[in-house]
Amino acid sequence: MREIQVYNTLTGKKETFEPMVPGKVTMYACGPTVYMLSHLGHARMAIVWDTVQRFFRHCGYEVTYVRNITDVDDKIIARAKSLGISPERLARECTYDFWHDMRSLNVQFPDYEPRATEYIQQMISFVEGLIAGGHAYVAQGDVYFDVQSFDQYGKLGKQNLDALISGARDQAVAQEALAHLKKSPVDFALWKSANPDELNWPSPWGPGRPGWHLECSTMVKHILGPTIDIHAGGEDLVFPHHENEIAQSEALHDQPLARYWLHNSFVQVSAEKMSKSLGNFKTIRDLLEQYSSDTIRLFVLQSHYRSPIDFTIEALNATRSGSMRLIKAAAFAEQNADADLGADLEAVAKFEKAFAEAMSNDFNTAVAISQLYQLADAILASKSGSDQRAMAQALKEHAAILGLTLQDTRNDIDLDTGKKLMDLILTLRQEARGRKDYASADLIRKSLSQSGINVMDSASGASWEIG
RNA sequence: GGCGGCAUAGCCAAGUGGUAAGGCCGGGGUCUGCAAAACCCCUACCCCCAGUUCGAAUCUGGGUGCCGCCUCCA
DSSP states (O other), rough: OOOOOEEEETTEEEOOOOSSSSTEEEEEEEOOOOOOBBHHHHHHHHHHHHHHHHHHTTTOOEEEEEEEEBOOOOHHHHHHHHTSSHHHHHHHHHHHHHHHHHHHHOOOOBBBOOOOOGGGGHHHHHHHHHHHTSSEETTEEEEEEEEETTTTTTTTOOHHHHHHHHHHHHHHGHHHHTTTOSSSTEEEEEEEEETTTSBBBTTSSSSSEEOOHHHHHHHHHHOOSSSSSEEEEEEEGGIIIHHHHHHHHHHHHOSSSEEEEEOOOOOOOOOOOOOTTTTOOOBHHHHHHHHHHHHHHHHTTTOTTTTTTEOHHHHHHHHHHEEEEEEEEGGGSSSSTTTOOOOTTHHHHHHHHHHHHHHTTTTHHHHHHHHHHHHHHHHHHHHOOHHHHHHHHHHHHHHHHHHHHHHOOOOOEEEEEEEEHHHHHHHHHHHHHHHHHHHHHHHHHHHHHHTTEEEEEEEEEEEEOOO
């Protein structure tokens, strides 16, 4: 099986990927908190890890890919309140929107897509285990993780506990209300108490809801086991989210939560992070109105996943222009159907090797895409139909690893354009009639009729209908 | 303040010690009734300074600029 190099945030190095069980990969990616439409940054997360799991499968691994949905959270509750609807309903609506966006972006559905609210009981058990082990404590209906009880705290985010504690004092203002409950300012909530009129679940510590970090630890444990191969997510999750997951899970299980921690970089706007809180985002929905999923995926994947992308419309347009050559070249896969295949195996083999090497080098999709373009050039330059077809099939096959459809939509006509074309045809016919060129006028009507379009002349001009 | 990252052509973007992939735009050409498309060709000494080395965009030190995390965030 092909050797794949991955950059592990935990060690800060590129390492050879070795799964726990040969030939199998367990992978968990932190998904969205559903409280509003997803933006391009979320699309990047989804596209990158979708591509990674596709590549593992392409290499022959048996992949179990899990991506969660956070459907209970302070932000959901706050926005639902401002909209005057229940948090459950808001979360559900946004989940449907998210699914719609994912499908539109040709992101494959994960093997499991657990929602936090489906795992409340397991989370409670998880917390009970931590309390029993001396890693968590109860304070007035809340439960906090005792960070000092986990001596490896900070290993992922490269944080020093003393520095965190002294740093936390400076920013304790926002958490002042909790200061008297927490033993240490760096302790984080496993369970938050809630008033009966708020969203809550019963627990041994009274009604409440889970802390954010807990759900991932719990769902990883129950779906994939105490240790998984790959845990992925956006780089903003390194600290504290993933750090806290490690603390919880490893304190409970006394074994590594994940062997490899992979993090994708951000989409920025004017050199600033695109984020919901800054409001400088483009929703996936908006972008899909003007750009195909291929264009958006190419745009995202032409940068390495660990490099930031500065979003501009110009750059997106440039990607769209470029993608046309790939699409044209790929169209040869359906042409020359009667030609023999495999005539130009050398070019295909060379391409496949270069593509696989790029992808195996920490998922270097930028280089992989450059290989697609080079193959497209070879296809378009080739004079041999069988070669073209063989190369085009390889092109489509490998583009699919990146989630690119390369569907040729150049001749697709939308409704509006269709109506304009009918106007044009009827105008031309009217001109023919004006010249008393009834042969042409009748030819037009007859041809349209054969296509199921009836043209009706009247004193006020011609009209048409399908039927 | 602590931790981490980035700086490559007009723009986007690979590159992890041997003299710069790819895409967009632009220029020139072939083709063409016109136009478009297509195809061919052209366009960088890699932020600055010092060092290591036979050799550095790539390693080391310093500087400058920018970004992220440390609080919700993909």
